[in-house]
Amino acid sequence: MSDIVEKTLTALPGLFLQNQPGGGPAAAKASFSSRLGSLVRGITALTSKHEEEKLIQQELSSLKATVSAPTTTLKMMKECMVRLIYCEMLGYDASFGYIHAIKLAQQGNLLEKRVGYLAVSLFLHESHELLLLLVNTVVKDLQSTNLVEVCMALTVVSQIFPREMIPAVLPLIEDKLQHSKEIIRRKAVLALYKFHLIAPNQVQHIHIKFRKALCDRDVGVMAASLHIYLRMIKENSSGYKDLTGSFVTILKQVVGGKLPVDFNYHSVPAPWLQIQLLRILGLLGKDDQRTSELMYDVLDESLRRAELNHNVTYAILFECVHTVYSIYPKSELLEKAAKCIGKFVLSPKINLKYLGLKALTYVIQQDPTLALQHQMTIIECLDHPDPIIKRETLELLYRITNAQNVTVIVQKMLEYLHQSKEEYVIVNLVGKIAELAEKYAPDNAWFIQTMNAVFSVGGDVMHPDIPNNFLRLLAEGFDDETEDQQLRLYAVQSYLTLLDMENVLYPQRFLQVMSWVDASLSFLDDFVAEGLSQGAAPYKPHHQRQEEKLSQEKVLNFEPYGLSFSSSGFTGRQSPAGISLGSDISGNSAETGLKETNSLKLEGIKKLWGKEGYLPKKESKTGDESGALPIPQESIMENVDQAITKKDQSQVLTQSKEEKEKQLLASSLFVGLGSESTVNLLGKADTVSHKFRRKSKVKEAKSGETTSTHNMTCSSFSSLSNVAYEDDYYLNTLHDRGDKELKTFSLNSELLDSESLTELPLVEKFSNCSLSTPSLFADNSMEIFHPPQSTAASVAKESSLASSFLEETTEYIHSNAMEICNNETISVSSYKIWKDDCLLMVWSVTNKSGLELKSANLEIFPAENFKVTEQPGCCLPVTEAESTRSFQYSVQIEKPFTEEILSGFISYHMMDTHSAQLEFSVNLSLLDFIRPLKISSEDFGKLWLSFANDVKQNVKMSESQAALPSALKTLQQKLRLHIIEIIGNEGLLACQLLPSIPCLLHCRVYADVLVLWFRSSCSTLPDYLLYQCQKVMEGS
C-alpha cells in the first residue's frame, strides 16, 4: 500500500496542530451523525429521481432560510456550506449561498475559512463577479503568520483567481518561492502555474525563479515546477533547450531509484513524475539531433527498467515509445520501442492492446514496416467486439492509407460509420473518409459513390468544408477536361438514381450538394409529378406555409440545425411557380444548371438553403418520413471484391476459409506499404500524387486563370473553375503585386462582408439576370457570387469599364464599382481599393451622351477626419463619347471614426460649351483603413505591455461561432484582423489602422462568452474596434 500516505500523515501534525480532535477514521465515522450524514443517507435511500428532487429542494429552502438568518453562527454556516456543496454537486442550483461562502472564507476561524475557500473554488468560475470579493481575503491570508492560512490562500489561488487581480497578489506569491517550508514553496509554484495558464504574460519575468524551483531540494517543489515547464516548452521548445541536461539528470535519478521510497507506487519509482519528464524530453528533442543525443542514454535505461509487469510500467513504456519516436531517431532505441509495441499489441489484456494500437498509430508513419509485422493482429482488431478497439484500428489504417488500399480502408470505415450513432464519431470519421477519397480515389465512380455515402451519413452534422471542397473539386476539375466532364456527368447521374429511390430521406446538406450540381433541379421533375399525382400537396409559397404552420399543430420542421435564416428580403420575389420554372428548362439540365450556378457563390454553400430552399424536398417527402438511408455502397463493395478476387487467384487454397479471408484482407490492406518499407527514419514524405486534391497552389491557379481569360468562350465548367480559385487567390495576390494579370475580384466575403460595405451593385444585377435560377436560390440566404469579369457576358459594360481603369490597380483587393450618381449625360461610379498603405478611391465618369466631353473635373470637399490626395492616374486628354475617365484619390485617415461621408462633385463641359456639375458622396468606414498586422506572439507580448489604452468587454457569441477558432475566423474575415496564435481558449490578434497605429486584441472564451480585450497606443481606436467587433459578432 501506498507509503506516501503515511509520510503525509506523519508530516501533518506539524502543520495542523490546531485541529486537535482530528485525524483518522475514528473521527470520520463519528461525524456520520451530522446533518450532512443524514442528508447523504436520506438521498441514498431514495429510489427515484423525483423523490431526490423533492428532498433536495426541501433541504435547499431550509438552508436558504438558515444562511440568511442573522443569528446563524459561523460554525453553523460552515455546516450549511458543506450541505450546499453537496446539493450543488447533485445538480441543484445553490447560488444563494455563494456570497456566504465568500464571507465564511473572510471571517471564519481556520476550519471555517477552509470550508469557505473550498466552497468558493467549487461554486464559482473564473469570470464570476463575486470572485473579486475574495481578493482581499486572499491578500490578507497570504501575509498571515499562520502557515495554514498561507497554505489555504495559495491553494485557492491555484484553483481559481480573477485574472485582472493577479498583480495584487503576484509579489506576495513570488516571495513564497523562497519560503523555508517546502509545502509553501510547492503551493506557490502551483499558484504561479495557474497564473501562467490564465495570463502567461504576467509571469514572464519570473522565469528565472522557476528554474530555482526546478532545482529545489524538495522533490514536491521540483515536480510542481514541471507543470509549468511542460506548458512553456509546449509553446516554445527552443527557449528551454539548455535545461535538457537538468531534465535528463532528474529522470536518471528517478529511474535509478534515488527518490525516497515514499514516492514508489507498487515499487515503481514516481511513475507519474517519470511520465511528465518523458513528455518534456520528447518536446525538447523533436527535430533536434544534438538535444536528442543527450537523452538517448536515459531513454534506454527507462525502457530497460520498466520491465516489471504492471500497468503503471506499461504507462511509462508507452510514454517512452512516444518520446523515442518523437525525437531525432536512433535505430537502437527504435528497435526496442518497436519490440515494446509488439508486446502491447499481442497482449491478451484488452487495455494493453488498446495502448499498443495507439502507440502503433503514432509511429506508423515513421515506420510502416511495423504495420506489416502486426498486420494479422490489426485485422483481428478490426473485427473486435469492442467498438473502441475497432475505432483505434481504423485510426491506424487511416494513417497508412495509400492509393492501393484506399478502397478497402474506406469500406471498413463506412461499415463502422453505419453502426455508430454518436455524433462526434460520425463527424470525425466522415471527415477522414472525405479526405482519403479526395486524396487517393482510384476512379470517378468510386469517388462519387464514396462521397454520396459521406453526404448521406454525415448529413447535417459534418463539417461544412466537406461539401464545399467537394463542389469546388467538381467545379475546378483536373487536368483533363474530358475526364472532368465524365466526373460531373457521373455525379449527376448518380444523384438521379439516388433520387429515384422511393421512400428515402436525404440530409439537407446532401440535397444542397445535389441541387448545386444540377441547379435546375430537373431531377426532381419526376418526383414532383409523381408526388402530385399521388395526392401530395402542391407547392405553396413561403408566407402561405407560415400561416398554415401557425394553424396546424403538427407540422414537420424542416429547418436543419445550425443554419440561420436571416429574414429574407427576397422572399417576396420568390416565384411561387418555382418548381415548374425548374421543369421548363430541364431539357438540358446539366448544362444550363451549371451555367446558371455561375452566378452562385461557392463559399456560401453552408447557407445555401433558405426557408424555401427545400421545398422540392418537401414535395418528395410527403410520402414517407421514416425511410432509412440507403447508401450506394454496391460499387464500393464490388471494388473490394474485385481486389480480393484478384489476390485470390494467387493464393494457395489450403487454409481454412476464415483464415484465408483474413489473409486476403491483409494483403489488400497493407498493399503499398512493403515497397516503402525501407525504414525512413525521418518520416516518409508523402509522395503520392493527390488525385482529387484541389489545386490550391498559387502558380497553378494563376496559369489556370490566364488560360481562361484568353478563352472566354470555354465551357461553363472552366468558368466555374475560375470561381473556385477565389480564396486562395486573394491571399496570394496580396503578396504578388508584381503580377499584372487581368483579373477582377468581385468583393469577396472572405475579406469583407457585404454588409460592411455600402455598395452591392453587382449582386443586384446578378440576382436579376439569374432569375432563371430556380426559386431555390432567390432567397437571400443564398449568397450570390460575382463571377470574374472575363466570363460574364452579361456585365460586359461594367467589365469594360472596370478593365480600363483596372490595369493599374488590379493587384489590390477592391470593391465593386457602384454607380453613385448620374444624369442624362454622364454616370459616375466609384469603388474602393484597399491598398496596403492607404485607401484608394476611384471615381470613373462614363459619358453616355454620344457627344464629346471637353473636360471633366472632380473635386472632393475637405473632410475633417481624412486627408485626400489626388493620385496621378490614367488621364485621358479628351473623354470621348461612350467612354470613361477615372480619377484616383488616396485617402488617409487622420482621426479614428466609425463611419464618415466623403463627398465632392464632378464638373464637366460638353462640346457646346454647356457646363454642368454633379454632386456625389461615398460612405467610408473605419474598416476601410484597418489592415492586418503580422507580428509574432513575442512581439505581441512586448507591445501589449507597452500600450496604455485598453478596453475590455464580454460579447455573447452566437451558436455558430461557439468555438474560439470560428469566432476568430469571423473577426479575421470581416475586420481583417491578423490571427497570431490560438492557445487553448485564448487567441491573439493584431491589426493596424493606417498609416501605422497598431491595435492588439486578446480573446478568451468562457462557455459562450467571448472576452475581448483591446490595447492600442491610440486612445480611441480600441473603442471603435470593439464596436465593430460587437457588430460583427452580433451580425453573424
Next chain:
Amino acid sequence: MIKFFLMVNKQGQTRLSKYYEHVDISKRTLLETEVIKSCLSRSNEQCSFIEYKDFKLIYRQYAALFIVVGVNDTENEMAIYEFIHNFVEVLDEYFSRVSELDVSFFNTVFHGTWQAHSSPYQVLVLALEDDPTSV
C-alpha cells in the same frame, strides 16, 4: 489534461465530482448521466477507455462505485487508469477500508486533494493535507 473527475454509483448517483473547466450545473447532470450510462454499457472484456464527445473517459469499477476520469486526447490512458487505483488505495488506507458512503460524506476531504490542476502527478503527495474531521 484531466477535464473532470467523477465518482458515480451504479444507480447514477453522483458521489463526487470535480470539474477543471467550468461546466454549467445543468450540463453537469446531463454529462454525468451520459457518462455513467456509457460505463454501464461496457463489459469486462472491453477496455476501460471510452470515447465520449471529444474526450476520453477512463473508468474503473470498485464494487458498485465507478470512478471516471475525463481527459483530452493528449493524456496517457494507462497512467490515468493507474492513477485512479492509486487514489483508491490512499482512501482505503485513510479510512481503513473505504466505502462508498465515506466518499460522499467526506466530499470536502477529497476536494482538498485536488490541488494539482487536472494533473494527477501531484495528488498523492497532497492527499489528505487538509484535515477533514468535524465537518
